[in-house]
Amino acid sequence: MNIGIRRLKNPFARFIIRFALLIAMAMFAMLVLLYGYAKVMGPPPLKVPVNSTFYGKNNVVIGKSSQTGIRREWVPLEEISPELIEATVAVEDKRFYDHFGFDMKRIFGSALANLKAGAKVEGASTITMQYARNLFLSHEKTWKRKITETLYAIRLELNYSKDEILEGYLNTIYYGHGAYGVEEAAHYYFQKSAKSLTLSEASLLAGIPKGPSHYSPEHSLEKAKHRQETVLEAMSQGGYITEGERERAKTEEIKLNREHEKDKEAAPYFLDAVEEALLNDVNLSPATVEAGGLHVYTTLDPEMQEKAEKWVENTMEDNQELQTAFIAIEPETGAVKALVGGRDYTKSKFNRALQAKRAPGSTFKPLLYYAALEYGFTPSTPLLSEKTTFRFNDGKDTYTPANFENQYANDFITLAQAIALSDNTYAVKTHMLIGQDKLVDTAKKMGITSELSKVPSLALGTEPVTVFDMASAYALLANNGKQAEAHFIEKVTDANGNIIYERKAKPKQVLDEDLSFVTTALLTGMFDPSLNGHTSVTGSSIQHLLTRPMAGKSGTTSTDSWMIGYTPQLVAAVWVGYDKEKKLHNINDTGYAKKIWVNFMEDALKAEPVANFKPTENVIGVRIDPKTGKRATDSCPTSRYAFYVKGSEPNEYCTEHETHTKEQPLPKEEQKKKWWEKLFKRSD
Incomplete structure (x- = not known):
């Protein structure tokens, strides 16, 4: 030469x-x-952040997320419409299967076209080169990136098959509106999977990556259709479709999805809790969570969630300032079935059900009375209900609790009546009698994680706690003292279906099962008018709405309104108040929690059979007079069944309602005995 x-x-x-x-x-x-x-x-890493998918009951998809904010779901090539694959190759890189990452003919042709036009009018990037660029998730125009991209393209071609490269490209390319990859794009634009796309839809989609902001059918259907014609022409020239197919696809009506899944994400507060649980409870590494591709099977019941949100909004629609927190738990398993962390997630992502700590008020009393039952109290134990000042801290300090509207019996009342009427004096007396350590220890045993002060007012729920902890404590009672830890996740698999985590925890007996049942029976008194005394039972305003046995307790402070209750199948806890501890204005503010709770419970369980609370083996039911706590006779105007651990039930019959004529007065010694017992002795 x-x-x-x-x-x-x-x-x-x-x-x-x-x-x-x-x-x-x-x-x-x-x-x-x-x-x-x-x-x-060697081969470059191909892992890119993809969506993790979250499932609720019956494997219904309730949400998707990516730590990067990018919506992408990886699908294998065989699950992508062949028409979309052919359309993409035809319009983006028609010699894809013949080159080694670089199409020299296209490079020189592009350079010549750009030279003639005096500007960049044609690109020369192959599918391999674009895929290499997508792996970086960066499009900065620097020599360093170009060189690295070139090396990546060569490494891809040397180490992966053409189909693997094409699969990667189709799963990483951007289609606009936050949708990366064909699966997300197909769902976004057409609300279907990538494998279900028609030729018309596939050719429209294949045209978008050239300029997502320009060719998106949502931005301009006219421009998108014009680009579609270019794609169809390329397919025709490449021999992928006939002229007839090209014409039919070009004229077919495009039905775009106008209700995007991302706008309809269910239970956002719940999903935030799930993502936290992946790190803290399931103990996945941050890198695993960030990489995505997880399939997370949660405890959420979408129907219950919808009902919870409905009753929150319907009940509180006339006061948009108030906030709320709601949680529903299945006591037998600990599965969290529904969760509302606030009124509007878009305005505040602060999860009040898990993160806020508020004073629970009288909803704390069931914890106290369980401790009292352990100490030796029974439902019939009498204490005097009257205004009382308590001394504590070696007599240095005093505390004077007040009943609602300063109403007192000024007489003895039983524990059963005290909890139903929410008598504060009885509660504090009980707390002081059993010892202030006892309530703190019991609360910790029942799952309260907040720091609690050993003070008389703790009996009235003055120490802040979370709604989650309170619901968990009630679930423990509802399950007869067996603790099934409250949780959000049942199972996690990777993108290939391999099980990473599966919940296998078994409930453990934490409380005495008999005393737990007795406490539950006491909590049904909230809805029993036979326990009315110096005031009405606290559930009287909603008792007419109940269609099944329920146990519960309400609580109110100047800034907080609570209602927690349960059936054997379900526990629900509701808090209502202001974020900045602003005082509740009126009776409506304090009544919202009860209304949300009762309407949700009835709605959520309406398709379920009515379940009764079943007494444990060592418990006995006795018909008693609600006022005296003694066994009822035919002379008693009212009576109700109360439950006792066997051996602690009252044996004495009530004589308070028997009639005596002047000729037959009660003996003086009997009157004296009754007075003595009334003042000092328990009637058990």
């Missing part, structure tokens, strides 16, 4: 040819070096 060059008479021509040869040799040498370097480097 050198002899041929020397024979050229024009020295300039010889120079040009020699220079061109040198450039070609240099480029060849550079390509050899690049391919050698790429081979030594």
